[in-house]
Amino acid sequence: MEVMYQSTRNSGKTVTASQAILKGLADDGGLFVPTSIPALDTSLEDIAKMNYQETAYQVMKQFLTDFTEEELKNCINRAYDSKFDTKEIAPLVEKDGVYYLELFHGATIAFKDMALSILPHLLTTSARKNKITNQIVILTATSGDTGKAALAGFADVEGTSIIVFYPKNGVSAIQERQMVTQKGNNTSVIGITGNFDDAQSGVKAMFNNKELAKVMDNNGYQFSSANSINIGRLVPQVVYYVYSYTRLLANGAVKAGEPVNFVVPTGNFGNILAAFYAKNMGVPVGKLICASNENKVLYDFFETGVYDKNREFILTTSPSMDILISSNLERLIYKIAGEDAEATADMMAALANTGKYTITDEMKARMKDFIGGWASEEKTAEEIKRVYEKTGYVLDTHTAVASAVYHDYKMKTQDDTKTIIASTASPYKFATSVMTAIDKKYEGMDDFALIDELSKTAGTKIPNAVEEIRSAPVLHDTVCDTKDMQKMVEKILGI
Ligand SMILES: *Cc1c(COP(=O)(O)O)cnc(C)c1O
Numbered sequence: 078m079e080v081m082y083q084s085t086r087n088s089g090k091t092v093t094a095s096q097a098i099l100k101g102l103a104d105d106g107g108l109f110v111p112t113s114i115p116a117l118d119t120s121l122e123d124i125a126k127m128n129y130q131e132t133a134y135q136v137m138k139q140f141l142t143d144f145t146e147e148e149l150k151n152c153i154n155r156a157y158d159s160k161f162d163t164k165e166i167a168p169l170v171e172k173d174g175v176y177y178l179e180l181f182h183g184a185t186i187a188f189k190d191m192a193l194s195i196l197p198h199l200l201t202t203s204a205r206k207n208k209i210t211n212q213i214v215i216l217t218a219t220s221g222d223t224g225k226a227a228l229a230g231f232a233d234v235e236g237t238s239i240i241v242f243y244p245k246n247g248v249s250a251i252q253e254r255q256m257v258t259q260k261g262n263n264t265s266v267i268g269i270t271g272n273f274d275d276a277q278s279g280v281k282a283m284f285n286n287k288e289l290a291k292v293m294d295n296n297g298y299q300f301s302s303a304n305s306i307n308i309g310r311l312v313p314q315v316v317y318y319v320y321s322y323t324r325l326l327a328n329g330a331v332k333a334g335e336p337v338n339f340v341v342p343t344g345n346f347g348n349i350l351a352a353f354y355a356k357n358m359g360v361p362v363g364k365l366i367c368a369s370n371e372n373k374v375l376y377d378f379f380e381t382g383v384y385d386k387n388r389e390f391i392l393t394t395s396p397s398m399d400i401l402i403s404s405n406l407e408r409l410i411y412k413i414a415g416e417d418a419e420a421t422a423d424m425m426a427a428l429a430n431t432g433k434y435t436i437t438d439e440m441k442a443r444m445k446d447f448i449g450g451w452a453s454e455e456k457t458a459e460e461i462k463r464v465y466e467k468t469g470y471v472l473d474t475h476t477a478v479a480s481a482v483y484h485d486y487k488m489k490t491q492d493d494t495k496t497i498i499a500s501t502a503s504p505y506k507f508a509t510s511v512m513t514a515i516d517k518k519y520e521g522m523d524d525f526a527l528i529d530e531l532s533k534t535a536g537t538k539i540p541n542a543v544e545e546i547r548s549a550p551v552l553h554d555t556v557c558d559t560k561d562m563q564k565m566v567e568k569i570l571g572i
Pocket residue numbers: 187188189222305342343344345346347348349397398475501502
């Protein structure tokens with residue numbers, strides 16, 4: 078059955094999967110959603126015998142129905158290869174009575190790699206299918222993590238180029254080194270003298286500049302976005318929920334039909350939404366536990382049914398979750414509103430105008446699969462120390478938020494359903510916060526110095542992604558004024 082995609086704000090018009098991937102966002106500002114979430118057509122018992130790539134095909138073919146088998150398998154095999162430092166791609170590790178699903182074995186040691194290693198291939202395949210001959214130019218503003226993962230994904234992918242803007246003084250030392258040492262003939266990395274918001278505004282202005290689009294088109298270029306609202310990022314994330322459940326099935330930890338809970342450290346709501354899609358595809362899921370840090374907009378939303386971003390923005394040690402507008406939540410809102418695009422559009426307009434909206438009791442009742450939780454900075458650090466002292470396993474700060482939220486939930490509810498925690502980053506990426514949580518004596522030391530300490534403490538090998546950047550030459554050293562961002566793009570493209 079062909080699955081089509083429609084906007085959360087207008088269900089009148091549908092597009093194919095490849096068109097939705099190319100467009101990213103619908104013209105009306107809504108997010109593309111499948112007209113219905115497809116069920117798996119292979120049994121979980123059969124998937125339990127498959128490897129990651131084969132599982133990815135079983136899941137993704139249900140969503141991307143206008144891709145041929147050859148096209149999709151080609152994308153999958155180019156994405157999930159030796160860029161990952163383990164054949165399992167997403168290993169499941171049992172510690173302290175819970176399973177950590179390690180999503181950080183890709184090129185940039187964070188979970189964004191799971192989707193950004195395949196998105197470039199989905200995008201170029203989509204372009205070919207839709208007879209687009211222009212070169213796709215990916216334009217990204219980053220506060221650190223997404224930029225590097227997108228660079229690594231798009232580097233040397235034929236038919237694409239990527240330009241990343243970051244705030245010159247607004248990212249960590251490791252994050253900056255990761256970006257400025259990026260290889261690839263089609264990559265450009267530019268520091269700007271402004272902050273992240275300036276970078277984001279500059280990029281948005283270029284996306285909306287019709288004149289620039291025309292000049293680009295005349296020269297054989299068009300912009301596209303690697304943003305997390307792209308359906309081409311959401312669909313690959315469903316895969317590892319199916320994969321992790323079937324690993325438990327394969328080793329006998331769960332019986333057929335036995336539900337598991339998933340706990341997900343959440344920012345933009347993309348990762349946990351993928352778990353919800355997996356449940357709708359037929360994976361037995363009990364609760365979806367949405368873990369927030371001190372920016373607990375989502376916790377409050379699940380408690381009260383009111384989404385209110387009017388609050389202080391708190392900088393935490395889990396920066397990838399420091400978000401007050403969780404874009405992907407719109408897809409859940411649409412679903413619990415009974416796929417009512419008009420109601421969804423009204424709530425999103427209220428969010429844009431007043432910073433808040435309230436859902437109905439009926440909608441609230443429809444999201445009972447979800448439980449919200451949050452962990453303070455203190456609790457998060459305590460959890461890193463607790464798990465390390467008990468098991469020797471070292472969690473990153475984001476995973477620690479989820480782990481703390483889970484133990485809190487378990488204590489309160491006595492729910493002993495088997496549970497999988499999404500582990501979204503390697504501790505090496507946040508070495509300073511992790512090491513000072515384990516022992517205060519590390520306070521004040523820098524990330525690079527603490528990486529060796531972490532390796533000794535955890536007894537794990539320093540990942541290549543970190544080792545590489547210590548000695549890699551700087552290949553990008555351009556810095557520009559915020560107002561010159563477009564000029565830089567024109568210069569890079571020679572237009
Ligand atoms: C992006 C990110 C998250 C948040 O994921 P969302 O899909 O935005 O909810 C959590 N942890 C890490 C390490 C991330 O990079």
